[in-house]
Amino acid sequence: MTLKLPNELVEDYGYFSWEHLPFNPEDNGGWKYKLIAGSGPSSTASKRYNTIKKTLKDTKYDFIIHAGDPDQEGQLLVDIVLKELKVKIPIKRYWSNDTTEGKVLDALKNLRDYNEPMQQNLLKAAYGRQHSDYRFGMNLSEAASLKLRTRAAVGRVKTPILAIVCQREDEIKNFVPKTEYGVKAIYGKDFSGQLYVPTDDDGNEKEEESGLKYFANKEDALNLISHLNKIAVVDTYKKERIGTTAPKLFSLATCQIASGKLGYAPNETLEIIQSLYEQGYVxxxxxxxxxISSKEDLGLMLKSAMSISEFVPFIKTISKDDIEKVKGTKKYANDKELESHGHSALTPTAKKPDYNSLSKKQQDIYRLICRQFIAIFLKPLIQEKVTLITDVDGHKFKSSGKTLVSEGFSKIFDTNFTDTVIPLYKKGDVINVEEYDLSEKTSKCPTHLSETDIIQICEKPHKYLLDNKYKSLGKNLKIGTPATRASIIDGLITRDKYLCKKKINKKEILVPTESGRLLYENLKFCKICRVDLTGEWEERLEMVRRGELDFDVFEQSMIKDTSELVNDIKKADITPIGGNKKSFDTICVCPQCGGNILSGPKGYFCSNWKEKSCKMGGFKNICDSKLSDDEFVKLISGEIINKTIKKGSSSWDQKIKYNFEQNKYDFISSEHTIKKSEYKCPSCKSELEENGKKISCKCGFTFWTTVCGKDLPKTQINKFFKSGETDIIKNLKSKAGKSFNAKIVLKDDKKGTEFKFV
Known part of the structure; x- marks a missing residue:
């Protein structure tokens, strides 16, 4: 279920107007929900809802078990349905994300009271977050659209992400290299010390760099060198063995970051993991x-990982004691931490795949997940670390060295090490300085951000805060959630067109489009662009979760914030992006209200869109083809037009008519009928439908019988639906008009097809 939009709450809401703002559902009948409609799982929402409704009506129950995920979102999603169903019988809460048999039975035997304060406070925080996202999105998008005179999509997560990308591009554009100069004492071949001033940061993980002294002017460094003698006295010599254990297991975000190094976008990584999950492998x-839970059968999970032959030698070294040690290590198996999360870490399951039968993409991601999992059972990485501090005329010089003692877990990651050896000394020893030299450090230009970089920033956005007090939120300060970030980034690219992908040195990066840049430049001084806004939210929501802030007080504070943000935008010195209706060409009279149909940069609209809320209009682009003014006039005159439609490398002749009820374009099948197909859906096994050159399913699966300008032979279509791939299809045409050969194979998510180059 999803919240109703303003125009669904208020019958005569009309089009965007300052008179609506700020819009608060509390003043318009309250918060109301509707069933989700769409393709895929959404298409069955109504059926599933009515099945539950009928079951509750026809059968008597003692109580209902709320078995949503044991977290804030899980609490909310089920509660919305229960409230819509007006459930009167008691509700018990199943509270566990541990799927081991013993823990499941334990949770069922100890169902929680749904009305206990902790449960209700968590639920209030969940509603608070949902309501606030709605308020901000609806009000600020409308306010920005009015001020900019064009459609503007604004939100608590998407707008800071856009701002971060724009800020990085500004940093790159305005970057001026800066060189600083250090002083180096050379004691011998590959043995030197760097001028150093002790700091409170000594002892941190970057100790080699902490405290090193650099001069802004080269002359200052040279002047110091001219006054130094060549006798260095050992002040400190410290040798220690450092053990480093394997990194933590993957969450979705950290897996997306790791897979980004293999070239996978966050959304693509999620789709691949989802396909592996649906097959029961992760x-x-x-x-x-x-x-993970300390009760998990880790041995069975390791056996599944043995499906990858290169990992078998590592797994064979793991003993029962190693497994028990992991179960007792809070860094990996932490039952208490697990209680505060809806799901455990990403791991292989007890179901072992035929690794060679997985697609290349599935193999890559499954391998990453298994490698991260196996590593936690392996021995620590052991290094010998040496720190030498010398004194020359009261000036300190620091030398840092590391030598490898045992690779441990790092071997599975193919980590390379370079030893830096520091000779053995004791305090008071004298070292002769052969010479002094300058060491230069030049600042590096910031790098462009990739989708993976954005995920990493969203996980830890602390450096982008203007007010450091929110740093105290620690791990609770995040932009968005793992479940939504990838789709929000994708929406900024594909739907909003505020960001676009670009390749630089084989790395795919994100840069703002012209409209994205204009939106940012106009709103960058508004609070909605700042990470601090998330900090404020989290601070208040945490108080609601702890029962320290009344829910109604929280709601009123968010209403106040929304009103202030709307006024910020209204009063801001903003340059309109869109023009006004006088600057657009009139192409005909509106058949619905008698106004003028205007031709804008991206679409057609009625001059009475504001005064009479007339929604007559449409986009100029259909797929990759563009309508002419004459074609649009014919469509709204009730004519059916025939147009060549392009989509990627494919093109076809399509009959199109205008849907006056929904103000959109409808494709008319060349056969004028949709017929049942002889094939079964590879995703849900339902009967498929054929509509011209498209074979599709209500679950979202689509197969085109014409690909890159080539009609597929019946034999190849048969082969695809039998085995999931065709033979090599020759002489396919790319967008650039070049010929290529490839197989057409089923995507990992089983919703479409992709090329496989052999």
Missing amino acids: SYPRTDCCY
Whole structure:
């Protein structure tokens, strides 16, 4: 279920107007929900809802078990349905994300009271977040659209992401290299010390760099060198063995970051993990947790990982004691931490795949997940670390060295090490300085951001805060959730067109489009662009969760914030992006209200869109083809037009008519009928439908019988639906008009097709 839009709550809401703002559902009948409609799982929402409704009506129950995920979102999603169903019988809460048999039975035997304060406070925080996202999105998008005179999509997550990308591009554009100069004492070949000033940061993980002294002017460094003698006295010599254990298990975000190094976009990674999950090979994908239960059968999970031959030698070294040690290590198996998350870390399951039968993409991601999992059972990485501090005329010089003692877990990651050896000394020893030299450090230009970089920033956005007090939120300060970030980034690219992908040195990066840049430039001084806004929210929501802030007080504070943000935008010195109706060409009279149909940059609209809320109009682009003014006039005159439609490398002749009830274009099948197909859906096994050159299913699966300008032979279509791939199809045409050969194979998510180059 999803919240109703303003125009669904208020019958005569009309089009965008300052008179509506700020819009608060509380003043318009309250918060109301509707069933989700759409393709895929959404298409069955109504059926599933009515089945539950009928079951509750026809059968008497003692109580209902709320078995949503044991977290804020899980609490909310089921509660919405229960409230819509007006459930009167008692509700008990199943509270566990541990799927081991013993823990499941334990949770069922100890169902929680749904009305206990902790449960209700968590639920209030969930509604608070949902309501606030709605308020901000609806009000600020409308306010920005009015001020900019064009459609503007604004939100608590998407707008800071856009701002971060724009800020990085500004940093790159305005970057001026800066060189600083250090002083180096050379004691011998590959043995030197760097001028150093002790700091409170000594002892941190970057100790080699902490405290090193650099001069802004080269002359200052040279002047110091001219006054130094060549006798260095050992002040400190410290040798220690450092053990480093394997990194934590993957959450969705950290897996997306790791897979980004293999070239996978966050959304693509999620789709691949989802496909592996649906086949039973990995745990639940949309997790923000990096811990597992101490009751898991880790031995069976390791056996599944043995499906990857290169990992077998590592797994064979793992003993029962190693497994028990992991179960007792809070870094990996942490039952207490697990209680505060909806799902456990990403791991292989007890179901062992035929690794060679997985697609290349599935193999890549399954391998990453298994490698991260196996590593936690392996021995620590052991290094010997040496720190030498010398004194020359009261000036300190620091030398840092590391040598490898034992690779441990790092071997499975193919980590390379370079030893830096520091000779053995004791305090008071004298070292002769052969010479002094300058060491230069030049600042590096910031790098462009990729989708993976954005995921990483969303996980830890602390450096983008203007007010450091929100740093105290620690791990609770995040932009968005693992489940939604990838789709929000994708929406900024594909739907909003505020960001676009670009390749630089084989790396795919994100840059703002012209409209994205204009939106940012106009709103960058508004609070909605700042990460601090999320900090404020989290601070208040945490108080609601702890029962320290009344829910109604929280709601009123968000209403106040929304009103202030709307006024910020209204009063801001903003340059309109869109023009006004006088600057657009009139192409005909509106058949619905008698106004003028205007031709804008991206679409057609009625001059009475504001005064009479007339929604007559449409986009100029259909797929990759563009309508002419004459073609649009014919469509709204009731004519059916025939147009060549292009989509990627494919093109076809399509009959199109205008749907006056929904103000959109409808494709008319060349056969004028949709017929049942002889094939079964590879995703849900339902009967498929054929509509011209498209074979599709209500679950979202689509197969085109014409690909890149080539009609597929019946034999190849048969082969695809039998085995999931065709033979090599020759002489396919790319967008650039070049010929290529490839197989057409089923995507990992089983919703479409892709090319496989052999």
